[in-house]
Amino acid sequence: GHIFGGPGSGKGTQCEKIVAKYGYTHLSSGDLLRAEVASGSERGKQLQAIMQKGELVPLDTVLDMIKDTMIAKADVSKGYLIDGYPREVKQGEEFEKKIGAPALLLYVDAKAETMVQRLMKRGETSGRADDNEETIKKRLDLYYKATEPVIAYYEKRGIVRKINSELPVDEVFAIVVKAIDELK
Numbered sequence: 001g002h003i004f005g006g007p008g009s010g011k012g013t014q015c016e017k018i019v020a021k022y023g024y025t026h027l028s029s030g031d032l033l034r035a036e037v038a039s040g041s042e043r044g045k046q047l048q049a050i051m052q053k054g055e056l057v058p059l060d061t062v063l064d065m066i067k068d069t070m071i072a073k074a075d076v077s078k079g080y081l082i083d084g085y086p087r088e089v090k091q092g093e094e095f096e097k098k099i100g101a102p103a104l105l106l107y108v109d110a111k112a113e114t115m116v117q118r119l120m121k122r123g124e125t126s127g128r129a130d131d132n133e134e135t136i137k138k139r140l141d142l143y144y145k146a147t148e149p150v151i152a153y154y155e156k157r158g159i160v161r162k163i164n165s166e167l168p169v170d171e172v173f174a175i176v177v178k179a180i181d182e183l184k
């Protein structure tokens, strides 16, 4: 399934707990991109510039990375948890064409104000070039403009489970567990 939500909504935090309980393979598109940047490759340098501005990297770049990683882990995986993808409706459509339809979309929802607060706090220690006030604002704008419409695309199929991530982490996780177990 996919885990979906704005920047700082708590996707990464919930993914860690889901992986610990269910053993799914966590694929964070942001982490894959940051690994490419860290490798120091030419492509990584181009990605770094885009991410620093809070913009979206070209669709095919991320999708190929996800697909390659899924294939590499296919024989050991108990299932996949795709984090931070799709970021726009087009990305969702391409994912379906090249990979398949997700069984579940966990939508962790927090207020803009909460997300900004969490990201500013995370920025004190994350070392991420995009956890600064200016880039956070751009990421949020892009989230509301391009990413949130993705929900409507999946809602038609009845696979969206919206979860209030304003609650403490363990309470959010309890709701996540219910959503996953209902599906199994």
Ligand SMILES: Nc1ccn([C@@H]2O[C@H](COP(=O)(O)OP(=O)(O)OP(=O)(O)O)[C@@H](O)[C@H]2O)c(=O)n1
Pocket: 006, 007, 008, 009, 011, 012, 029, 030, 031, 033, 050, 051, 052, 054, 055, 056, 057, 058, 062, 083, 084, 085, 086, 087, 130, 139
């Ligand atoms: N499918 C994706 C995923 C990520 N990115 C780029 O990578 C950055 C960081 O992505 P991610 O780690 O998923 O960040 P957020 O969801 O904004 O925040 P968080 O890590 O807190 O989930 C994005 O701003 C964007 O520039 C992208 O272009 N396309």
Ligand SMILES: Nc1nc2c(ncn2[C@@H]2O[C@H](COP(=O)(O)OP(=O)(O)O)[C@@H](O)[C@H]2O)c(=O)[nH]1
Pocket: 005, 006, 007, 008, 009, 010, 011, 012, 013, 014, 118, 119, 121, 122, 165, 166, 167, 168, 169, 170, 172
């Ligand atoms: N209070 C509270 N804080 C959270 C929760 N989930 C995440 N956080 C904090 O918010 C920040 C962003 O979380 P992260 O999981 O990185 O979010 P992501 O950007 O959606 O991947 C982190 O510093 C977390 O400690 C939650 O459910 N409740």
Ligand SMILES: [Mg+2]
Pocket: 011, 012, 028, 030
């Ligand atoms: Mg994250």
